[in-house]
Structures are given as C-alpha cells and as structure tokens.
Amino acid sequence: MIRRVGITITYLVFLVFLIIPLGKVFTSAVSLGTAGFWNALTRPEALHAFLVSAIIVAIVTVLNTLFGVLLALLLVRETAISRRLRHLLNSIVDLPFAVSPIIGGLMILLLLGPHTALGTFFEAQGVKIVFALPGMVLATLFVTFPLMVREVMPVLQEVGTQQEEAAYTLGANGWRTFWRVTWPSIRWGVLYGVVLTIARSIGEFGAVLVVSGNIINKTQTATTLVYQQVENFNYVAANSIALVLAALSIVILLLLEWAKKRKEVF
Amino acid sequence: MQIEVRNLKKDFGQFAAVQNVSFDIEPGKLIGLLGPSGGGKTTILRMLAGLEKPTSGEILFHGKNVNHLPPQERGIGFVFQNYALFKHMNVFDNIAFGLTVQKKTKREIQERVYEMIELIGLKGLAERYPHQLSGGQRQRVAFARALAPSPELLLLDEPFAAIDAKVRKELRTWLREMISRVGVTSIFVTHDQEEAVEVADEIMIINSGRLEQKGTPWQVYKEPQTPFVASFLGESNILPDTASITGFEAATFRLRDKSRAKTANILIRPESIEVGREHEISNPAAASIGLVKSVQFRGTLWQVEVEVGHHRLLAHRTLEKETLKPGDEVAVLIHSLHLFHEDESLFLENEIKRASSAAI
Numbered sequence: 001m002i003r004r005v006g007i008t009i010t011y012l013v014f015l016v017f018l019i020i021p022l023g024k025v026f027t028s029a030v031s032l033g034t035a036g037f038w039n040a041l042t043r044p045e046a047l048h049a050f051l052v053s054a055i056i057v058a059i060v061t062v063l064n065t066l067f068g069v070l071l072a073l074l075l076v077r078e079t080a081i082s083r084r085l086r087h088l089l090n091s092i093v094d095l096p097f098a099v100s101p102i103i104g105g106l107m108i109l110l111l112l113g114p115h116t117a118l119g120t121f122f123e124a125q126g127v128k129i130v131f132a133l134p135g136m137v138l139a140t141l142f143v144t145f146p147l148m149v150r151e152v153m154p155v156l157q158e159v160g161t162q163q164e165e166a167a168y169t170l171g172a173n174g175w176r177t178f179w180r181v182t183w184p185s186i187r188w189g190v191l192y193g194v195v196l197t198i199a200r201s202i203g204e205f206g207a208v209l210v211v212s213g214n215i216i217n218k219t220q221t222a223t224t225l226v227y228q229q230v231e232n233f234n235y236v237a238a239n240s241i242a243l244v245l246a247a248l249s250i251v252i253l254l255l256l257e258w259a260k261k262r263k264e265v266f
Numbered sequence: 267m268q269i270e271v272r273n274l275k276k277d278f279g280q281f282a283a284v285q286n287v288s289f290d291i292e293p294g295k296l297i298g299l300l301g302p303s304g305g306g307k308t309t310i311l312r313m314l315a316g317l318e319k320p321t322s323g324e325i326l327f328h329g330k331n332v333n334h335l336p337p338q339e340r341g342i343g344f345v346f347q348n349y350a351l352f353k354h355m356n357v358f359d360n361i362a363f364g365l366t367v368q369k370k371t372k373r374e375i376q377e378r379v380y381e382m383i384e385l386i387g388l389k390g391l392a393e394r395y396p397h398q399l400s401g402g403q404r405q406r407v408a409f410a411r412a413l414a415p416s417p418e419l420l421l422l423d424e425p426f427a428a429i430d431a432k433v434r435k436e437l438r439t440w441l442r443e444m445i446s447r448v449g450v451t452s453i454f455v456t457h458d459q460e461e462a463v464e465v466a467d468e469i470m471i472i473n474s475g476r477l478e479q480k481g482t483p484w485q486v487y488k489e490p491q492t493p494f495v496a497s498f499l500g501e502s503n504i505l506p507d508t509a510s511i512t513g514f515e516a517a518t519f520r521l522r523d524k525s526r527a528k529t530a531n532i533l534i535r536p537e538s539i540e541v542g543r544e545h546e547i548s549n550p551a552a553a554s555i556g557l558v559k560s561v562q563f564r565g566t567l568w569q570v571e572v573e574v575g576h577h578r579l580l581a582h583r584t585l586e587k588e589t590l591k592p593g594d595e596v597a598v599l600i601h602s603l604h605l606f607h608e609d610e611s612l613f614l615e616n617e618i619k620r621a622s623s624a625a626i
Contacts, residue, residue, distance in 0.1 A: 162346050162348065162350035163350045163351075163352055163353070165317055165337070165344070165346070165350065166344065166346060166350040166351075166352070166411075167352075167363065168316075168317070168336070168337040168338055169315055169316075169317070169337045169338075169342055169343065169344040169412070170343075170363050170364035170367060170411070170412075170415060171338045171364055171367040171368060171415065172338065172363070172367050173338060176367065180352075180363070181352055184352075184354040185353070185354065
C-alpha cells in the first residue's frame with residue numbers, strides 16, 4: 001500500500017516537474033506552426049549561437065578527454081609523486097563540483113579580464129580571452145574538468161597494474177603498453193566521460209554567461225540565447241531553441257545508457 | 267642465465283621487506299622461493315624482474331649489474347599470480363604480444379605462437395578469450411606468453427595459488443617437465459612446502475625478509491640450519507628439553523656451549539618417531555613408554571598424539587598396522603632429532619639404538 005502511494009507520488013512529481021514543462025516548451029515552440037519553429041531556428045543569431053555552442057563543445061571535449069585521462073593516469077599510476085601532492089591534486093579536481101559555475105566564470109574574469117596583468121599581456125599579443133571564444137572554452141573546461149577524471153580513475157584502479165607490468169616484462173615500452181593494454185580496458189569509461197562532457201558543455205550557462213558578455217552573433221551560445229529571448233519576451237524563439245537542446249539531451253541520455261552498459265560488460 | 271644477488275635490501279617506508287639477501291643461481295636451475303606469506307618472497311622476485319627498485323644491494327645477470335635496467339631490458343619472463351592475461355586479446359594475441367614487441371615478421375610470430383600453443387596443449391583454442399578459459403588453461407597461456415620471446419630467466423609468482431587442488435598437482439608436474447624441456451633458468455615463489463619440494467631443484471627458505479637456508483629439498487629437510495627451517499619444511503614437534511626421552515638423555519651436552527644448553531630448541535619430525543605395541547617396535551630397548559592421547563586419520567596415515575613424560579609428541583603410523591586407541595600404552599622409539607642453539611645446529615641419532623646396532 002505504502003509502496004503504491006510512493007510510486008504514485010514519484011510519477012506525479014515526474015509529471016509536474018518534468019513532463020508538463022517539457023510539453024509546454026513543445027507546445028509553445030510550435031504555437032505559430034512549424035514555420036514559426038523553423039524560423040526561430042534559422043535566424044542568423046540562432047544559427048550563430050548553435051555554431052558557437054558546437055565549437056565550444058568540440059574543443060572542450062577534446063581538451064578535457066586529453067587532460068582528464070592524463071591526470072587520471074597521473075593520480076592512479078604515478079608512484080613518483082608524493083602522497084601529499086597526490087592528495088592535493090585529487091581535491092582540486094573536485095573543486096568545480098563544489099564551486100558554482102558563475103563563480104568559476106568570475107574567477108576567469110578576475111584572472112584574465114581586460115584590466116588584469118595576464119589579460120593585458122594576452123591583449124598585447126593580439127589574443128582576446130575574456131568576452132571571446134577562448135574565455136568561454138576555459139569556463140566550460142573549468143566546469144567539465146572533473147567529469148573525465150572521476151570517470152576514468154575508478155576504472156584504472158579496478159583494472160590494476162598487473163596487465164601493464166606483464167606488458168613491461170614482455171618488452172613493451174610505456175607508449176605501446178598504454179595503447180595496447182591500458183586503453184582497451186578504459187575506453188568505455190572514457191567514452192562515458194566524453195558523453196558526460198558533451199552534455200555538460202552544451203548545457204553550461206552560468207560560467208559562460210559571465211565570461212562571454214553574451215554578444216549577439218559573436219559570443220552568444222544556444223543557452224545564453226534562450227536566456228536572452230526569454231528576457232525579450234520572445235517565447236516562441238526561446239522555446240524552439242530550448243526544444244532542440246532538450247532533444248539533444250535525450251539523445252545524449254540514451255548514449256550514456258549505452259556507454260554505461262558497455263562499460264559494465266568490459 | 268647465471269644470477270648473483272648481493273646484500274639485496276628493500277624497505278617500504280618503515281617496513282623492511284627484504285634484508286641483506288645474497289645468493290647465486292646456476293644456469294638452468296629451477297629454484298623455489300619458499301616461505302610464509304608476507305615474508306618478502308614476491309618482493310625479491312619483483313626486484314629480479316625490475317618491477318621494484320632495491321633500496322640497496324646488487325643484482326647481477328651473467329656477472330653484469332642490472333640494477334638500473336627496466337623490466338623491458340632484462341630478458342626475463344614473468345608469470346603473475348593471477349596470470350594478468352590481456353583480457354581483451356585472445357590466446358593467440360596474448361602469446362604473440364612479446365614477439366610483436368620484438369618486431370618479428372608475421373610468419374615468425376605465427377610459427378612461434380602455434381609452437382607454444384602446441385607445447386601447452388591448447389591446440390584449437392587460439393581464438394578463445396581469457397574469460398572463456400579455465401583456471402588451468404589461463405595458467406598455461408600465461409606461461410606460454412612469458413616463454414614465447416625466449417627469455418633467459420623465467421620468474422613465476424605463486425603460479426599455482428589460484429588453481430584447485432587436483433589440477434594444481436597435474437600442473438606442477440607439467441610445469442616441471444616444460445621447464446626442463448625448454449631449459450630456462452626459473453625461479454618460482456610459493457608458500458606451499460609440498461609444492462616447493464616436489465618441483466624445485468633447489469629451494470630457498472625466506473622468512474621475514476631473510477634468506478634462512480638454500481639447498482636441495484632433501485638437504486634442507488635433512489639438515490635444517492635454523493629452527494624456522496626445520497619447523498617450516500615438514501612437520502615437527504618442538505620440545506624444550508630431552509628429559510625422559512630414551513636415547514637422548516645427554517643430547518644437550520653435545521652442544522658447544524654446554525652451560526646454556528637449557529635455551530636450546532629440540533625438534534623431532536613425526537616421521538622419525540616409531541609408535542606401537544612393544545612387539546612391533548624395531549628396537550624396544552631404545553624406546554620410551556608413552557600413552558596414546560588421540561588418534562587422527564590424515565588421508566594416508568594415522569597421526570598419533572602420544573604423551574611421553576611431560577612431552578606431547580605427534581607421530582605417524584602407517585595404515586596397515588593395527589589401529590591404536592586413546593588410552594593405549596605404547597612404546598615410543600625416537601630415531602633422531604634436531605638440536606638448535608643460537609647458530610649451532612645438530613642432527614642426533616638415538617644413542618641406545620646406535621650402541622645396540624654397533625654391538626651386532
């Protein structure tokens with residue numbers, strides 16, 4: 001009896017907080033017909049925003065995969081670094097989880113903003129960081145950094161060092177050992193991390209808003225465009241883009257499930 | 267490969283895992299590192315492989331110091347306790363791994379791998395993955411993988427630990443034959459004395475990071491140099507003195523330092539105690555009288571616990587003889603015992619028995 005009530009309540013919560021709003025987004029997006037929906041998506045600023053989002057996702061995913069896997073290897077496998085340093089690095093990895101993304105963006109602004117030493121230095125070299133793509137990439141990297149490390153570390157720990165040691169005794173160097181022995185056992189974990197990173201970087205709003213300045217046709221991403229359209233009471237446009245983002249999220253969710261299954265199998 | 271180890275030491279933080287171990291190994295020998303768990307055997311093996319750096323001391327292969335060489339350049343094969351097969355590679359690729367590293371041609375690799383698969387008796391299983399093999403088969407693949415690149419030294423870490431008892435016995439014999447056929451110098455680690463005695467040409471007894479004794483299994487069993495070796499290899503009774511044991515009343519006076527003979531250790535092997543009715547005993551004059559306390563069936567013999575004076579002794583009795591019962595009064599003939607005092611070790615025979623056989 002109690003169980004049934006519990007299940008009913010859970011379904012109701014789902015309905016009220018997830019399904020109904022999503023339905024609202026959908027009905028609002030197509031309230032002016034499919035033409036209106038299509039129009040909202042193909043406007044130059046919308047196309048540009050999607051492009052900026054895509055670029056950020058691509059760069060962040062590549063960098064995060066590379067550095068995430070490297071840091072995980074360092075933290076799990078490297079015996080030369082002291083225990084204290086390892087501990088420190090390990091806690092720093094979690095920092096973005098603990099800190100609000102907006103504060104993360106603010107930190108980048110304070111470090112590389114136009115009136116700081118580093119900011120003026122880069123400006124002099126002709127590289128704009130804040131209110132430009134590099135800053136947005138940095139902000140998204142900051143937010144997504146723990147995802148890959150935290151995904152790969154437990155897999156590395158579980159696989160253990162014996163297979164790698166066996167490869168060494170058979171004459172394989174570190175590079176070959178990584179690609180032939182370590183990589184095949186962590187690749188599904190890495191894929192899971194990649195999908196998580198993509199999901200997080202598509203949806204990132206706060207940190208990017210702070211460092212981007214949200215300049216139309218320049219530094220506006222899909223999420224910050226939704227925000228701006230809502231501010232302008234342009235609900236059809238906002239909901240159309242939101243609907244596309246939501247659809248992407250669902251696809252990613254399915255990918256995540258698939259990757260998780262593969263990870264468990266291997 | 268000829269191996270020399272000089273004053274090898276390894277500390278893990280405060281813990282001294284290996285302390286001043288030195289030994290030589292002749293080419294082609296099969297050596298067993300035997301000792302209780304946590305005694306440093308695996309650490310010694312890993313240092314020989316280059317997987318662990320010694321704190322101090324030297325390792326020489328063919329007279330050349332190899333301390334600085336990484337595992338890749340030592341010319342060794344290593345079989346891990348849990349085999350550590352590459353689980354995403356099939357049997358063929360596992361065995362071929364070391365050969366592809368050596369940049370052999372495809373044909374050479376194929377030939378060698380199929381030769382190895384034939385050798386380990388897994389013909390037709392080349393396409394199987396490790397999770398599709400039994401424990402014994404995995405063990406064989408691990409062995410073939412280590413041997414395929416023709417190492418000069420084969421190191422095996424508890425090679426039989428993860429296999430069930432029956433298969434283990436078969437594999438032991440198999441491994442011994444394989445190694446003597448290939449002729450590679452080999453060192454294996456084990457905590458199982460039966461395994462070490464059965465398989466090894468020579469055993470090294472390792473205890474708390476020290477090398478207690480090195481020799482053929484027979485030597486080590488027959489002439490243990492320390493109480494630990496005597497008690498670890500084979501079963502033994504440990505007594506504080508020899509009072510009321512006929513034939514050994516004056517045993518402790520044979521020690522160099524007679525004044526402190528009281529601190530000596532006396533060890534008696536169950537197999538050197540004859541226990542039975544007076545008429546069964548080979549030399550009743552040399553026997554003491556004892557009382558049977560308990561009798562236990564041990565698979566191939568009876569283990570009889572017998573009380574002699576204030577000592578309790580465990581003795582063996584063959585199954586063909588009449589079964590003894592607790593409470594029986596029996597004759598107890600002790601043929602020989604080991605006496606240890608500081609660094610002195612003596613092997614003594616029953617004096618009365620010796621005197622009577624000399625008289626004849």
